Amino acid sequence: MPGLLSSPVCLTVIWFLSWSLHPSWAQIRTDEVSGVQYGHLESNVTLACGKSQIRMPVVWHLNHSSALPWHEVTSNGTLVLLQVDHSAQGIYSCYDNRGLLLHSAKLRLGHSPGLLSVSCRVPNHTHVRCSWVNSVRTFLPAQYNASFKGKGAEWRPCVLDVARKRCDVDQPAFWQTMHTLRVTETNALGSITTYHIVKLNKLLKPDPPEALMVKALEGYPKRLNVSWKVPSSWPEEVAFPLVFHIRYRPQGSVYWSEIYSEESPVVVLDALAGHLHQVQIRTRDELDTESQWSEWSPLLLIRPWEAYTTSTDPPEDSEETLSDNVDPFNTKLETSTAKTHNPVIEEEGNLGLVILLVLFSVVILITVPSLIYVVWVRQGRSDPVTKQELTSMVNMKSMPI
Ligand SMILES: *[C@@H]1O[C@H](CO)[C@@H](O)[C@H](O)[C@H]1NC(C)=O
Ligand SMILES: *[C@@H]1O[C@H](CO)[C@@H](O)[C@H](O)[C@H]1NC(C)=O
Ligand SMILES: *[C@@H]1O[C@H](CO)[C@@H](O)[C@H](O)[C@H]1NC(C)=O
Ligand SMILES: *[C@@H]1O[C@H](CO)[C@@H](O)[C@H](O)[C@H]1NC(C)=O
Numbered sequence: 001m002p003g004l005l006s007s008p009v010c011l012t013v014i015w016f017l018s019w020s021l022h023p024s025w026a027q028i029r030t031d032e033v034s035g036v037q038y039g040h041l042e043s044n045v046t047l048a049c050g051k052s053q054i055r056m057p058v059v060w061h062l063n064h065s066s067a068l069p070w071h072e073v074t075s076n077g078t079l080v081l082l083q084v085d086h087s088a089q090g091i092y093s094c095y096d097n098r099g100l101l102l103h104s105a106k107l108r109l110g111h112s113p114g115l116l117s118v119s120c121r122v123p124n125h126t127h128v129r130c131s132w133v134n135s136v137r138t139f140l141p142a143q144y145n146a147s148f149k150g151k152g153a154e155w156r157p158c159v160l161d162v163a164r165k166r167c168d169v170d171q172p173a174f175w176q177t178m179h180t181l182r183v184t185e186t187n188a189l190g191s192i193t194t195y196h197i198v199k200l201n202k203l204l205k206p207d208p209p210e211a212l213m214v215k216a217l218e219g220y221p222k223r224l225n226v227s228w229k230v231p232s233s234w235p236e237e238v239a240f241p242l243v244f245h246i247r248y249r250p251q252g253s254v255y256w257s258e259i260y261s262e263e264s265p266v267v268v269l270d271a272l273a274g275h276l277h278q279v280q281i282r283t284r285d286e287l288d289t290e291s292q293w294s295e296w297s298p299l300l301l302i303r304p305w306e307a308y309t310t311s312t313d314p315p316e317d318s319e320e321t322l323s324d325n326v327d328p329f330n331t332k333l334e335t336s337t338a339k340t341h342n343p344v345i346e347e348e349g350n351l352g353l354v355i356l357l358v359l360f361s362v363v364i365l366i367t368v369p370s371l372i373y374v375v376w377v378r379q380g381r382s383d384p385v386t387k388q389e390l391t392s393m394v395n396m397k398s399m400p401i
Contacts, residue, residue, distance in 0.1 A: 035105040038140065038188035040112070045084050049077040049094035050103035057097050063090045084109055086139075110140035112190030116183055120196070122203040123233045125174050125240055130158065130181050130196070131166035138187055145184040148198075150176035158183075174200055205292035206283050207231035209244060212297045214279045216305040221273040224248070224304055227265035228281055231294070243286040245293065250275040251301065262286065271304045 039045035049058050058077035062068050069088040072080045081088050086109060093104040114136030121129045128148070144165075146158035150173040158167035158181060172179060179198040184191060209228040217223040226246055234242065244264070247256040250272040259266055271277055279300045285291040 036188075037105045037107050039081075039084060039107060039109050040189060041085060041109045041139070042083060045081045045088070045107065045109070047079040047081070047092050047094075047105065047107065048103070049079070058094045058102065059097070061093045061095070062088075064093070081107075108140065108188070110187070110189060111136050111138045113138055113142060113185040113187055113192045115192060116185060116194040118181060118183060118194060118196040120181065120198050120203055122200055122205060123207055123231075124235055125204070126171050126235065127233075128158075128169040128172050128179075128198065128200065128203075129166060130169075130183075130198070131164070132183060132194070133165070134185070138189070140187040140189065142185050142187045145186070147182050148172070149180055149182075151178045151180075152176075155182070172200060177201055201288050202290050203292070204285055204288060206242065206285065206294045207233045208294045208297045209281050209283050210297075212279070212281050212300055214277075214300050214302040216302065217267070218305050221304050221306055222269065222271045224268040224271050224277065224279070224302060225265055226259075226268060226279060226281070228297070229264070231283065241286040242283045244281055244283050246279065246281045248277050248279045250277055273304060274306055276301055276303045 037045075037047065047060075049060075056077065058073070059066070060068060060071075060073065060079045068079075068081075069084065070082045072082065074080065077094060079092065079094070089107055089109050091104060091106050094102050096102055114134065116132040117135055118130055118132045120131075123129070130146075130148075144160055144162055144167075146160055146167040147155040148158045148167075148169045149155045153173060153176070156169070158169050160167045167181075167183070177199055179200060181196040181198055182193060183196070184193045208231060210231055211227075211229040213227045215225045215227075217225055226248075228244065230236065230242060234240065241262065244261050244266075246259045246261065246266055246268075248268055248271070249256045257268075257270065259268070279302060280296045280298075282294045282296045284293045
C-alpha cells in the first residue's frame with residue numbers, strides 16, 4: 001500500500017487535482033461579489049459550477065439552503081433548473097464533496113424586451129415628443145436608445161427621458177412630411193428595435209388656448225365678450241397663424257352655438273338673456289387643415305348683464321368655473337359635525353361622574369347611620385354611654401371625606 005501511495009501515477013493525480021482546483025477557488029472570490037447570471041422565465045436555465053471541466057460530485061445550494069426548485073444535475077456538476085419561475089431566483093452556490101465552495105452566482109430571471117407601442121405629440125412646429133409603453137413586462141432593468149430622421153436625412157438623436165419613457169426632438173424638418181422614430185430597448189436577455197412612422201403635420205396639435213375670459217357687457221342682456229391668449233407653447237410669430245373655435249350655450253341646452261375667429265376678443269351677440277351660459281374654446285393651425293384641433297379649454301360659466309339683478313345673485317358668481325363650484329352647505333355641515341363630536345363624549349363622561357358621586361353618597365348615607373346604630377346598641381348593652389360621647393362619635397363619622 002505505501003508503495004501505491006508513493007507511486008508516480010497517484011502523485012500525478014494529486015498534483016493535478018490541486019492544480020486544477022486552486023485557480024477556481026481564487027476565481028470564486030471575485031465571482032461571489034459581482035456574478036449575476038440572467039435567465040429566461042419559463043425555460044430551462046443552466047448554471048455551471050465554475051469554469052473547471054473536471055468531473056466530480058458537487059452539491060448545489062440556493063440561498064444557503066439545500067432545497068432547490070425542480071432541477072437536474074449533469075455528470076460534470078452543471079445544474080439545470082427546469083421551467084423556472086420567479087421563485088427560482090436567488091444565490092446559487094456549488095460545493096465539492098469536502099464542503100468547499102467552488103462557485104457562486106446570483107440568478108435573475110425575466111424576459112427579453114418586446115416591441116414598444118409608440119405615440120408622438122407635436123405641440124408646435126419646432127417640437128416633437130414621443131413616448132412609449134412596453135408590450136412585455138421583462139422584470140429586468142432596460143436601456144433605451146432613440147433616434148429620429150426625416151425621409152432621406154441622417155439619423156439624429158431623440159433626447160431621452162428614460163424615467164418617463166419618452167424622448168424629444170427639437171427643430172424637426174417640418175417641410176418633410178414623413179419621419180421615422182427608432183427606439184431600441186436592451187436588457188440582459190436581448191434587444192429589440194421598434195420603428196414608428198410619424199407624419200408631423202397630421203400630428204400637429206396645439207395646446208388649448210389659455211386665459212379664457214368671458215365678461216357680461218353692461219347694458220347688453222344678450223351679449224358676452226370672449227377673450228383668450230394664444231397657447232404659450234405656440235410660437236408668437238405671424239408665420240404660424242391659428243384659428244380659434246368658440247362654442248357657447250345656455251346651461252341645460254344640448255345645442256352649442258359656434259364662432260370661428262383668428263383673433264381675440266370676440267363678442268357673442270345672441271346669448272339668451274337672463275340665463276347662465278357655458279363657454280369653451282379650442283384652436284388649430286390655420287393653414288394646415290390636416291392638423292388636429294387642440295383639446296377644449298375648461299368650461300366657463302357666465303350670465304349676461306341683466307337690468308334688474310337681485311341681491312341673491314352676486315356678480316362674482318358669474319365667472320366661476322364649474323370645477324370651482326363647491327357646495328357651501330356641505331362644507332359647513334362637515335365642520336359642524338366635527339365640532340359637536342367631542343362635546344358629546346365629554347357629556348357622557350360627566351354623567352358617569354355624577355352617577356358615581358350619587359352612588360357614593362348613598363353608600364355613605366346608609367353605612368354611617370347603621371354604624372352609629374351598632375355602636376349605640378353595644379354601648380347600651382355594656383356600660384351606658386353619655387349623650388355627649390355619642391354625639392361626638394356621630395360628628396366624627398359624618399365628617400366629610
Ligand atoms: C427542459 O428540460 C427538460 C428535461 O431535460 C426537457 O424535457 C424540456 O423539453 C426542456 N424544455 C425546454 C423548453 O427546453
Ligand atoms: C433567495 O434570496 C433572494 C434574495 O437574495 C430572494 O429574493 C429569493 O426569494 C430567495 N429564494 C428562495 C427560494 O428563498
Ligand atoms: C444607439 O444608437 C446609435 C445609432 O443607431 C448607435 O450608434 C449606438 O451604438 C446605440 N447605442 C446603444 C447603447 O445601443
Ligand atoms: C414648442 O413646444 C414645446 C413643448 O411644449 C416647448 O418646450 C417649446 O418652447 C415650444 N416652442 C416654441 C417656439 O414655443
